[in-house]
Amino acid sequence: MIEAVGLTKRYGDKTAVYNLSFQVRPGAVTGFLGPNGSGKSTTMRMILGLDNPTAGTVTIGGYPYRRLPNAPRQVGALLDAKAVHGGRSARNHLLCLAQLSGIPARRVDEVLGVVGLQGVAKKRSKGFSLGMGQRLGIAAALLGDPQVLLFDEPVNGLDPEGILWVRNLMKALAAEGRTVFVSSHLMSEMALTADHLIVIGRGQLLADMSVTDFISANSADFARVRTPDAEPQLREKLTAALTEAGGHVLPEQDGALRVTGLPLPRISDLAHEADVRLWELSPHQASLEEAYMRMTQGAVDYRSTTDQKAGLMQPLPPGAQPPVPVPGQGQPGWYAPPPPQQGGQPFAPPQGPPQGAPGQPAAGPYGAPGAGAPNPYGAPAAGGPGAGGPNPYAQAAPPSAPAEPTSAAEPTSAADSTKPEDAR
Numbered sequence: 244m245i246e247a248v249g250l251t252k253r254y255g256d257k258t259a260v261y262n263l264s265f266q267v268r269p270g271a272v273t274g275f276l277g278p279n280g281s282g283k284s285t286t287m288r289m290i291l292g293l294d295n296p297t298a299g300t301v302t303i304g305g306y307p308y309r310r311l312p313n314a315p316r317q318v319g320a321l322l323d324a325k326a327v328h329g330g331r332s333a334r335n336h337l338l339c340l341a342q343l344s345g346i347p348a349r350r351v352d353e354v355l356g357v358v359g360l361q362g363v364a365k366k367r368s369k370g371f372s373l374g375m376g377q378r379l380g381i382a383a384a385l386l387g388d389p390q391v392l393l394f395d396e397p398v399n400g401l402d403p404e405g406i407l408w409v410r411n412l413m414k415a416l417a418a419e420g421r422t423v424f425v426s427s428h429l430m431s432e433m434a435l436t437a438d439h440l441i442v443i444g445r446g447q448l449l450a451d452m453s454v455t456d457f458i459s460a461n462s463a464d465f466a467r468v469r470t471p472d473a474e475p476q477l478r479e480k481l482t483a484a485l486t487e488a489g490g491h492v493l494p495e496q497d498g499a500l501r502v503t504g505l506p507l508p509r510i511s512d513l514a515h516e517a518d519v520r521l522w523e524l525s526p527h528q529a530s531l532e533e534a535y536m537r538m539t540q541g542a543v544d545y546r547s548t549t550d551q552k553a554g555l556m557q558p559l560p561p562g563a564q565p566p567v568p569v570p571g572q573g574q575p576g577w578y579a580p581p582p583p584q585q586g587g588q589p590f591a592p593p594q595g596p597p598q599g600a601p602g603q604p605a606a607g608p609y610g611a612p613g614a615g616a617p618n619p620y621g622a623p624a625a626g627g628p629g630a631g632g633p634n635p636y637a638q639a640a641p642p643s644a645p646a647e648p649t650s651a652a653e654p655t656s657a658a659d660s661t662k663p664e665d666a667r
Contacts, residue, residue, distance in 0.1 A: 244304060245290060245303055245422060247286070247300070252285050252289060267441070269422040270418075272436055274427065276535060281443050291320055303391055320392070324377045333364050334364040413425060417438070440453070442539070444541075462529030466502045467524075469499040484516070
């Protein structure tokens with residue numbers, strides 16, 4: 244178990260952590276949340292003895308980290324995935340750590356298999372991607388099979404498969420009775436991984452509770468109600484009935500109603516009494532991200548502003564009209580309109596024979612041959628299915644853009660176009 248009591252850290256006149264007290268218990272994944280600059284990394288460094296607290300204490304299993312016998316066998320940590328000697332291979336890096344801690348060499352190969360780096364075990368770590376570096380850092384944390392694990396942004400740079408693997412790994416470690424302390428800015432991932440949350444802002448404790456309690460305490464549950472779209476009078480009738488009963492009703496953009504202050508059974512009874520048919524009646528709860536933003540909105544130090552582009556706007560030429568703003572642009576749920584139609588038909592193919600080099604097929608809009616090979620997305624042949632009109636998914640070739648002749652000696656296979664970084 245990790246326990247902090249009155250933990251304070253000052254750097255000159257800057258107070259990074261102030262009077263912070265919490266416990267990280269075994270058997271659960273504890274998420275450590277807070278805005279940038281809130282003191283999360285400083286707190287983790289004090290837990291691991293890398294920084295000395297100005298005041299207060301922090302212990303692991305009742306002892307400061309520096310007094311733990313053979314600490315790497317009891318505590319594993321990932322704070323900086325790039326804290327690796329770039330000239331060493333992945334296996335040699337882990338082997339050095341194992342020899343310093345009295346860990347058998349066979350354990351190195353075991354953790355390389357756990358994190359999926361067997362294939363690059365002999366490659367130098369300086370050529371690793373960000374995600375591969377994260378996997379190597381996790382392997383180093385697991386090397387001593389410790390009972391206490393700390394991870395700072397463990398999914399940074401990982402692909403979706405890697406994120407899922409880390410999530411399952413954290414849960415499996417906690418299920419074995421270990422203490423797992425994870426810092427992350429990905430609220431959606433924390434909602435799926437963490438059982439308990441510790442939230443700090445500007446170095447002070449804001450919340451220490453379960454994920455469920457945190458969401459309930461920092462958000463308002465509501466009911467989503469929908470009536471038949473073709474009968475707006477029913478929506479107005481239901482709104483009046485719910486408001487009269489003490490509910491608070493807000494219309495949503497898609498025509499549904501957001502109702503607070505009334506339980507679902509009461510809403511159903513009121514709709515039945517008002518003779519209003521319901522298409523939807525469902526409970527809704529805010530996400531962890533919404534609850535987190537609501538709690539920490541007053542503790543954010545770095546806020547973005549709108550780019551005014553002062554001095555960069557070019558004056559309009561004489562007679563030009565300023566652009567007309569698109570209604571709804573920038574609002575949630577807005578999407579760009581479809582491209583303009585060509586010749587009255589969407590994506591209509593050009594008229595006339597294709598223009599290209601003699602003996603060569605005309606090039607398509609992305610350099611692909613237009614007539615030399617059948618295009619699986621092109622318009623159907625005459626007489627075939629759907630030949631009565633243009634294919635709305637066909638891409639038209641510019642009639643005035645001649646094709647560049649392709650040399651037969653140039654490789655065109657996918658293997659020849661492999662990037663150097665993909666071949667590693």
